[in-house]
Amino acid sequence: MTDQGAEIAFRRELVGLVPKLRRFALSLAGHMQDADDLVQAACEKALKNRSQFQPGSRMDSWMYRIVQTLWLDDRRRHKVRGTSIDPEDAHLSDGGKAASLPEDRMMLAKVRVAMGSLPEGQREVLSLVAIEGLSYRETADVLGLPIGTVMSRLSRARDSLLPKLGLAEGHRQ
Amino acid sequence: MTRKPMIDKDRLAAFADGELSPEEAAAVVMHLADHPEDQAWVDEVMAANMALARAFAAPMAEPVPDRFQALILPDADPAAHVVAFRPRWSMPRIWAGAALALAAALAVMAVLPEPDAGLRVGPVAAGSALETALMAQASGAVQPLGEAGQLTILATLPATGGYCREFELVAPETGDIQLGLACRAGTGWAVDVLLAETAATGGETASGYLPASGNDAGAIDPWLDRRGAGMALSADEEAALIQHGWSS
Numbered sequence: 001m002t003d004q005g006a007e008i009a010f011r012r013e014l015v016g017l018v019p020k021l022r023r024f025a026l027s028l029a030g031h032m033q034d035a036d037d038l039v040q041a042a043c044e045k046a047l048k049n050r051s052q053f054q055p056g057s058r059m060d061s062w063m064y065r066i067v068q069t070l071w072l073d074d075r076r077r078h079k080v081r082g083t084s085i086d087p088e089d090a091h092l093s094d095g096g097k098a099a100s101l102p103e104d105r106m107m108l109a110k111v112r113v114a115m116g117s118l119p120e121g122q123r124e125v126l127s128l129v130a131i132e133g134l135s136y137r138e139t140a141d142v143l144g145l146p147i148g149t150v151m152s153r154l155s156r157a158r159d160s161l162l163p164k165l166g167l168a169e170g171h172r173q
Numbered sequence: 174m175t176r177k178p179m180i181d182k183d184r185l186a187a188f189a190d191g192e193l194s195p196e197e198a199a200a201v202v203m204h205l206a207d208h209p210e211d212q213a214w215v216d217e218v219m220a221a222n223m224a225l226a227r228a229f230a231a232p233m234a235e236p237v238p239d240r241f242q243a244l245i246l247p248d249a250d251p252a253a254h255v256v257a258f259r260p261r262w263s264m265p266r267i268w269a270g271a272a273l274a275l276a277a278a279l280a281v282m283a284v285l286p287e288p289d290a291g292l293r294v295g296p297v298a299a300g301s302a303l304e305t306a307l308m309a310q311a312s313g314a315v316q317p318l319g320e321a322g323q324l325t326i327l328a329t330l331p332a333t334g335g336y337c338r339e340f341e342l343v344a345p346e347t348g349d350i351q352l353g354l355a356c357r358a359g360t361g362w363a364v365d366v367l368l369a370e371t372a373a374t375g376g377e378t379a380s381g382y383l384p385a386s387g388n389d390a391g392a393i394d395p396w397l398d399r400r401g402a403g404m405a406l407s408a409d410e411e412a413a414l415i416q417h418g419w420s421s
Binding site: 026043112158 | 182183186187190191192217218220221222224225226227228229230231232233235237238240241242244245246
């Protein structure tokens with residue numbers, strides 16, 4: 001492939017990843033506006049550092065990594081304490097599209113707030129596994145962590161998240 | 174059979190996350206049949222995974238926002254979609270040179286004896302000086318149109334069903350200016366309108382030209398609107414059309 005052809009292919013693949021990158025960024029940042037700023041910065045970085053991408057390797061993993069790194073940098077710079085998600089905003093952030101019943105919307109709002117209260121490391125792992133559907137191995141590769149660390153963070157994330165969601169009742173026998 | 178849980182939470186979570194091999198998963202399923210409290214926890218993990226996926230699903234249902242389209246695929250901007258047959262970046266700059274060479278060839282042809290420049294409203298005669306100019310002359314270039322005067326193509330515009338070219342002809346003796354619009358019609362061209370600037374006299378000229386209201390290119394706008402004409406093409410886009418004989 002010519003260099004120009006490779007660049008076009010790269011750009012097309014990148015634009016196709018934008019919805020997933022926005023979802024990942026939203027799960028980390030909690031607000032669509034912050035998520036989009038994050039995705040924008042990540043795409044700019046990717047376009048600038050295209051030569052660092054190994055053709056044939058997974059671009060989604062590469063991009064998740066860039067989004068995650070930029071998000072962490074941003075968090076460290078602003079050092080916001082705890083959650084940045086307020087329930088009102090979490091409630092409205094999908095415009096009600098994902099849920100039709102009010103109880104369902106309430107539950108999804110609860111999920112967003114609970115996600116926002118997790119420490120960064122746990123939030124990243126939970127997002128990649130539960131939302132993006134990556135395997136533990138892929139998650140470990142994206143985050144540059146040992147797989148055991150991925151599993152322990154996942155475990156701690158669920159220990160604090162699950163009791164807040166009240167999902168258990170309906171399943172108890 | 175022991176009542177102690179034989180499978181720890183991490184393994185149950187791995188089962189819920191789809192991490193286990195079919196054999197390992199089958200063993201967990203067997204275990205869960207005897208351990209309702211573990212089954213409940215697995216159900217809860219799965220329900221949480223689904224809730225998380227749904228809670229942040231909004232971007233998946235939306236088109237890629239313009240800001241990312243513009244950033245990542247800047248050449249697929251809305252202005253380019255009218256000539257989407259060829260991405261802009263693949264047009265070599267040398268084509269502008271090719272267009273100049275064509276224009277030079279045209280100049281040679283145009284000085285050959287030409288009985289009729291073809292300048293009238295209606296279909297443009299094949300082989301006429303006007304047809305040759307419409308086919309090959311770049312916007313901005315000035316070329317003699319047979320004996321009729323100096324022809325300048327002012328712009329090429331995308332229009333409904335093809336392309337239009339706006340042109341200006343300056344008569345050699347009088348300096349009178351005619352403004353015209355020609356559009357693709359089948360495999361040829363047709364002149365939609367000719368506007369003549371009739372400085373003092375007003376009224377119609379002998380050949381039935383409409384008097385233009387002064388030397389104003391805007392006078393042709395109603396005909397452009399009728400054709401659904403868009404913004405003028407860039408020199409590169411126009412050069413590509415000339416190169417390909419206006420077939421898109």
